[in-house]
Amino acid sequence: MTTIQTKQIVKNHEVRDNGAKLIFDDPILCAQFLRGYVDIDLLKDVNPEDIEDISERFLPMWQEGRDSDSVKKIHLKGQALYLITVIEHQSKVHYDMAFKLLRYIVMILTDYESEQEKLYPGITKTKDFKYPPILPIVYYEGTDTWTAVRNFKERVYLSDALGKYIPDL
Template identity: 30%
Template sequence: MNKSYVLQDFSEKEADIVYRLKTKDRNVIFYVLLELQSTIDYLIPFRLLLYMVEIWREIYNNTPHNERESKNFRLPPIIPAVLYNGAGSWTAALYFKEMLDSYRDFSGHLLDFHYLLFDVNRYSEEELIRAANLIAGVFLLDQKMRPEELVGRLQKLAGVLRRLTPDEFRHITSWLKNVVKPRMPEDFREKVDRILDASNPWEVERMIYNLELTLEEMQQQALLKGLKEGEQKGKLEGKLEGKLEGKREVARNLLLLNVDIETIVKATGLTPDEIAVLKKQLEQ
């Protein structure tokens, strides 16, 4: 759904993706609320509840008055899910009631739900490639990896991607935009957008090749930047060393003139210990 559910209490966070599914045999719409997490959020059951209420509130407000006042009016099911790609194990509560104080004392009278947890880094790469489906592909691409590993993952998934429908392929490219692209430098994100927007399942090799060229360009740029910064750092260090040697030379000359150490400290900025070392060298 092209809808963002930003809440006032969590203005820096939002429900990342909301899918709406209609079953084939019944006129039931499921809302699947998918929250993407790279770190453990111990408030996640409460946040999910707020998102769910926000969706239901919007549906209620957009339903004609006579329909929602009917005894047959029903709100759609919402299946909350969390996709976690952090390095450590997920330790937040899986049930909403666990956030309520003394919930065991009021069993059967409390609001509760259990969200689905997909811990993508707990799956092995071999398992996901063997599954050969859209969700396995998403999990594989969402696992912790360096940007340069992206092409290798996509090459392993090429056979799976080629068999996807255009709609399924759009989900993969959307995922790449939302999950993989933020790991890249900002000046390369627009290029990635253009490549993914122009891609389709039957030309997946071209997409991978273009992404590979972009990543290589990114790496070369990072290397050049590192070399440039190293060169500038070397020049700066050289200048500082030159200035320091100049101060030492002045201190030596003043020592030869029998100027007292306190005056030399004020004149050069060197410490008394540094001047003492220079004096000892002159006496040898």
């Protein structure tokens, strides 16, 4: 007798979010997306088994409903480090996206720091401790041109005068 496992698809408020959720929740489709649409050499050989979904760890931290957003840990072959990919799906332009991504990045790095401290007490206070890189991806399929800033620095006033003191991401 064969057992067929089915995934329960969480119904999202936005119809388009259901499609994005299917793509990014499926490791095969997510790997295909990263290989085909992200122009980073490190990700050209990513396979489905390299992708770990850690979205559940962040649900309590997100202030608003997060129907399709996901956080993936990408394990890179032959390297001790890994990428954490934040995938933010949008069907219309959101002008606060740069700040939203900054919040996600801070949450992920804070979680990473806590995880490392549990594994290796005191490690984050050492000179050699490093945080993992984070690749934010905005998956936009709206009909209008994306007109929101792509860099957080552009969203901060006085960035022309104080630019070197404002995060450039």
